[in-house]
Amino acid sequence: MYEIPTNLCLEWKNLNYHVPASEQSNYAFWQECRKVKEQRILKDVSGHIRTGDLVAILGCSGAGKTTLLAAIAQRLRGNLTGDVVLNGVVMGRDEMTRISGFLPQFEINVKTFTAYEHLYFMSHFKMHRKTTKTQKRQRVNDLLLACGLRDAAHTRIQSLSGGERKRLSLAEELITDPPFIFCDEPTTGLDSYSAYTVIKTLRHLCTRHRVAKHSLTSVYGEDSFSTPAHSSSEQSTSHNSIEMEVLQSNENILESLKEIPALDVLNNSPNGRHKKAIICSIHQPSSDIFELFTHIILMDAGRVIFQGSTERAFEFFTNLGYVLPQNCNPADFYLKTISDSHTQGKDGELIKAKYDNQTWGRYSGTWLLPRSYSSEYLYNIKNFKKIRWVYQVYLLLIRFMTDDSRNIKSGLISLGLFMVTSMTLAIMYSGVSGLTQTSVQDIAGSIFMVSNEMIFTFSYGVTYVFPSALPIMRREVGEGTYSLSAYYVAVVLSFVPMAFFKSYLFFSVIYGAVYYTRGFMLYLSMGLVLGLSAIAATGYGLFLSSFFETVNMASECAGPFDLLFLIFGGAYYNVDSIPLIKYLSLFFYSNEALMYNFWIGVDEIDCPKKLDHPCLQNGLEVLKRGSFKTADYTYWVDCLGLLCVAVIFNIVAYFFIKKYVKRSGYY
Numbered sequence: 001m002y003e004i005p006t007n008l009c010l011e012w013k014n015l016n017y018h019v020p021a022s023e024q025s026n027y028a029f030w031q032e033c034r035k036v037k038e039q040r041i042l043k044d045v046s047g048h049i050r051t052g053d054l055v056a057i058l059g060c061s062g063a064g065k066t067t068l069l070a071a072i073a074q075r076l077r078g079n080l081t082g083d084v085v086l087n088g089v090v091m092g093r094d095e096m097t098r099i100s101g102f103l104p105q106f107e108i109n110v111k112t113f114t115a116y117e118h119l120y121f122m123s124h125f126k127m128h129r130k131t132t133k134t135q136k137r138q139r140v141n142d143l144l145l146a147c148g149l150r151d152a153a154h155t156r157i158q159s160l161s162g163g164e165r166k167r168l169s170l171a172e173e174l175i176t177d178p179p180f181i182f183c184d185e186p187t188t189g190l191d192s193y194s195a196y197t198v199i200k201t202l203r204h205l206c207t208r209h210r211v212a213k214h215s216l217t218s219v220y221g222e223d224s225f226s227t228p229a230h231s232s233s234e235q236s237t238s239h240n241s242i243e244m245e246v247l248q249s250n251e252n253i254l255e256s257l258k259e260i261p262a263l264d265v266l267n268n269s270p271n272g273r274h275k276k277a278i279i280c281s282i283h284q285p286s287s288d289i290f291e292l293f294t295h296i297i298l299m300d301a302g303r304v305i306f307q308g309s310t311e312r313a314f315e316f317f318t319n320l321g322y323v324l325p326q327n328c329n330p331a332d333f334y335l336k337t338i339s340d341s342h343t344q345g346k347d348g349e350l351i352k353a354k355y356d357n358q359t360w361g362r363y364s365g366t367w368l369l370p371r372s373y374s375s376e377y378l379y380n381i382k383n384f385k386k387i388r389w390v391y392q393v394y395l396l397l398i399r400f401m402t403d404d405s406r407n408i409k410s411g412l413i414s415l416g417l418f419m420v421t422s423m424t425l426a427i428m429y430s431g432v433s434g435l436t437q438t439s440v441q442d443i444a445g446s447i448f449m450v451s452n453e454m455i456f457t458f459s460y461g462v463t464y465v466f467p468s469a470l471p472i473m474r475r476e477v478g479e480g481t482y483s484l485s486a487y488y489v490a491v492v493l494s495f496v497p498m499a500f501f502k503s504y505l506f507f508s509v510i511y512g513a514v515y516y517t518r519g520f521m522l523y524l525s526m527g528l529v530l531g532l533s534a535i536a537a538t539g540y541g542l543f544l545s546s547f548f549e550t551v552n553m554a555s556e557c558a559g560p561f562d563l564l565f566l567i568f569g570g571a572y573y574n575v576d577s578i579p580l581i582k583y584l585s586l587f588f589y590s591n592e593a594l595m596y597n598f599w600i601g602v603d604e605i606d607c608p609k610k611l612d613h614p615c616l617q618n619g620l621e622v623l624k625r626g627s628f629k630t631a632d633y634t635y636w637v638d639c640l641g642l643l644c645v646a647v648i649f650n651i652v653a654y655f656f657i658k659k660y661v662k663r664s665g666y667y
Contacts, residue, residue, distance in 0.1 A: 008087060008179050010277065011048040015071050015082035017041045038079065041067045043302045045082075051179055051275040054206045054292065056282050058331060059299035060339050065281035066105070066184050068299065072279065073102050073182040075478060077662060097480045098384065100180035101173025105188050107165045108475045110399060111158035112406040115149050115168050116140060118157060119175065124395055125481045126175045129385045143171040147201065163194030167201065174205075181205070183280040187289070196288055203292045205276045287329040300338045392482040396490035404494070414461075415502070421453055422506045426513035436606045437615060440622055446514055447598065448571045451590040454503060454530050455537040456562075458495075462541035463554040465491065466657060474661055484661065488654050492538070499534035503527055518598070525597050525635070532642040533590040539649030540586060546656040576627045586645045592628045593638035599623050600630070 018038040041064050049055055057065045070076045074084055074096035084091045086099070109118055123136040144153050147167040152160055160168065166186055173181055183202065187195035282289075296313055298305040306316050314324060317337060324333050387395075404411060429446040432439050469491070477484045504527040511523050544561070548554040567573050569587030582588045599619030607615035616622050623630050629637075 008051045008277065009048055010050075010072070010091075010180060011046075011083075011085045012072050013046045013083045013085070015042050015045040015068070015080070015084075017067055017071055017076060017081075018079040041302050042071060045071075045302075045304050047297065047304065047307050049180075049277045049279060049295070051277045052206055053277050053294050054203050055277075055279045055295045055297060056285065056290070056293040056331075057279065057297045057299060058282065058285075058335060060335060061283075062301075063299040064302040065283075065299055067302075068297075069182050069184055069279060069281045070102070073100055073180075075102055075182075094480065097478075098176075099178055100182060101176070101178045102479065103166075103169050103173060103181070103183040103186060104475060105185040107157075107169050108471050109157055109169075109172075110403050110472070112156060112403050113399075114154050114156050115144065115160065115164075115171075116153040118168065119143060119171055121395065121399060122172050122481070123175055124387060125392070129387045139175065143174055146174070147171040148197075161194070162190050163197060166190065166194075166198050170198075170201065179276055181276055181278045183278065185283060186280055187282060187285070192286060192288075196286070196292075199280070199285075199289050199292050202278050202280065206278055206294070207275065284335070285331050287331070290329065290331045296334075298334055298338060305338055306334075386480075389483060389486055392486035393490045393493070396482065396487055397493055400490060400494040415505075418457060418502060418506060419509065421457075422509040425449055425453070426509045429510070430513040432514055435602060435604070437608065440605065440616055443514075443598065444571070444595065444622075444626070446510070447594045448569070448591055450507065450510060450530065451533060451569075451587065451594055452566070454506065454533050455540075455586060455590065458499065458502075458534045458537035459541035459544070460555070460558075462495065462538050463545040463558075464551050465542060466545035466653075467549065467551050473657075477661065484658055485654070488650075488657065492542075492650055495538045496535060499538060500527075500531040503530040503534050506530070515598070522597065526594055529590060529593040529597065529635075529639065529642075532639055532646075533586065536586045536589075536642045536646040536649070539646040539653065543649040543653040543656070546653040546660070549660060574627055583641065586642060589638045589641040589645065593635055593642075595626060595628055596623060596630070596634045596638070600635075 018040050045068055057068060059065050067076070071080055071082075072084060074091065074093045084096065086095075091099075113121065119140040120136060123131075123140055127136060127139070144150050147170055149164060149167055149171065152164055157165065157168065170181075170183075181202070186198050186202070190198065280293075285293075290310070293310055295307070295309050297307040298313070306313055308316070310330070313334065314330065317324070317334065322333075322337050324330060425446065429442060432442040432446065473484070473487055476482060477487060507523070507527050507530055511526075515522060515526070544554040544558050545551070548557050565585040565587050568578070568582040568585040569591050571591060599622045602619030602622075604618055605616055605622075607617060616625065620630055628634070
């Protein structure tokens with residue numbers, strides 16, 4: 001048995017963060033061979049926060065608010081130095097992601113999902129692997145009620161208001177019931193009413209949040225808790241009842257906040273409540289919002305000017321001779337004072353005064369609570385069992401397919417344009433009839449055009465995948481929701497059904513106009529080659545998008561790659577003169593397999609007596625003339641070659657994505 005401690009203290013000491021002065025990319029290899037200049041963002045920042053505190057990080061634009069927030073939360077990658085410590089235990093990235101939630105400034109989720117679907121989907125990843133579906137649904141329903149989203153539970157995220165989206169993001173982080181929550185600009189884009197509602201909800205979590213047993217056991221697993229037998233009847237009753245608390249502040253906010261539930265008590269804390277510690281970076285809060293915070297951190301140019309309670313902040317500036325005007329928003333006054341001092345070159349006085357008058361526990365190197373206080377809690381957190389990798393792939397695949405099905409309009413438009421190309425090729429080559437000397441070149445041209453169209457369509461069609469999916473992938477992978485490999489495999493698998501569906505649909509029109517005389521087996525075998533070509537092209541497109549990182553760069557820089565692959569495809573160059581290089585071209589495998597499949601069974605080609613060029617007697621001679629293989633295994637070797645090309649491109653693309661995420665971080 002273990003319980004979540006009620007008085008946790010998170011401390012950070014001498015945090016420094018450096019970033020490259022110039023932007024880096026996957027293809028800038030020369031930058032790794034020289035010393036890269038760095039810019040210092042955080043400068044020896046120290047402080048602490050306890051459960052029950054609601055802290056605001058204030059500062060002008062570029063002061064380092066978000067960087068400090070992410071540094072404390074251990075969500076930064078790169079040159080971050082310093083220690084983050086929980087009750088004397090040094091915390092790494094994995095430990096911090098388990099005991100904390102991080103709300104980014106902008107909501108990052110699948111917009112076609114409803115609020116309920118999103119939370120239920122995330123519950124599979126964030127809750128214990130042995131949690132039942134009933135427990136997950138109960139947890140989701142509790143969170144929807146707690147965050148005031150019950151009426152919007154079945155509304156798609158794209159139709160939610162800004163405040164509802166913020167509360168949904170908060171509900172997502174509360175699935176694991178973390179003791180620490182980090183919020184980056186939670187009021188951005190909200191009106192004053194919605195902004196106040198969001199911060200009031202955070203204040204409520206810091207001071208009055210309670211945790212029901214069924215919620216905690218589903219998050220951490222049944223084995224983590226044991227309860228005296230005499231209390232079972234009380235828990236059964238409380239499990240099915242949710243008390244409603246009405247917050248007695250600000251009459252305009254009561255209606256939106258009265259549905260925050262006081263869930264039943266599990267832990268044995270003296271006050272019977274599981275408090276949280278919440279840190280928010282915030283830009284120009286109103287006076288009403290400012291009053292909700294218990295502590296503030298004032299920053300300027302990566303340095304901390306002041307950190308302490310809101311009451312002591314007034315004393316701090318008063319002692320320095322700054323008088324707060326009557327009816328003035330304290331937050332505006334503090335920021336203006338810091339900005340003016342920085343502009344006038346007097347910010348050194350504030351820095352010196354900070355160390356002379358520190359009132360919020362200047363870091364002394366001794367921990368405020370004993371080390372053993374949180375060790376058992378952290379030990380059990382580390383033993384948390386996530387769902388298995390295969391199930392991660394399955395759930396992500398379901399999400400991709402569901403999202404595609406709800407964007408059916410754009411999918412149908414894309415398919416329609418694709419079929420226009422198919423009909424154009426069918427009309428252009430519909431005059432090809434019979435197996436004559438003239439039709440040999442026409443059929444070869446039609447096969448090469450079909451192959452090229454399939455490869456180009458799918459390769460350029462997926463170049464947008466990596467850039468558009470990067471925000472949600474970085475966030476969820478960074479939070480440890482699922483592994484990067486599971487995400488990438490799910491992305492690849494999601495393209496496979498559509499690749500074969502579009503390939504056979506595309507080829508159906510051309511087959512009916514050009515190749516129908518050769519029988520249905522030709523349709524099946526050539527369609528299979530086109531499907532494999534589409535899969536290989538998908539890997540090629542993912543490679544381009546991951547290597548160049550942006551859609552524009554991928555589209556503009558793909559030309560040289562396409563040119564080389566086309567030259568060695570077998571239509572424009574005798575590939576026998578460079579036998580090894582041709583195996584790098586997916587066009588070669590596709591073209592050879594299609595040509596072999598069409599011509600290998602042709603025993604006779606009409607040959608007029610009066611011809612100005614040599615007469616090709618059968619399909620075997622056609623293949624030899626094009627320098628294609630004629631062995632019995634040629635078709636299957638080319639199919640295997642397409643699969644190998646797809647695997648190679650995807651492996652390379654995966655490592656480029658991994659490198660990019662490691663370099664740029666998760667937020």
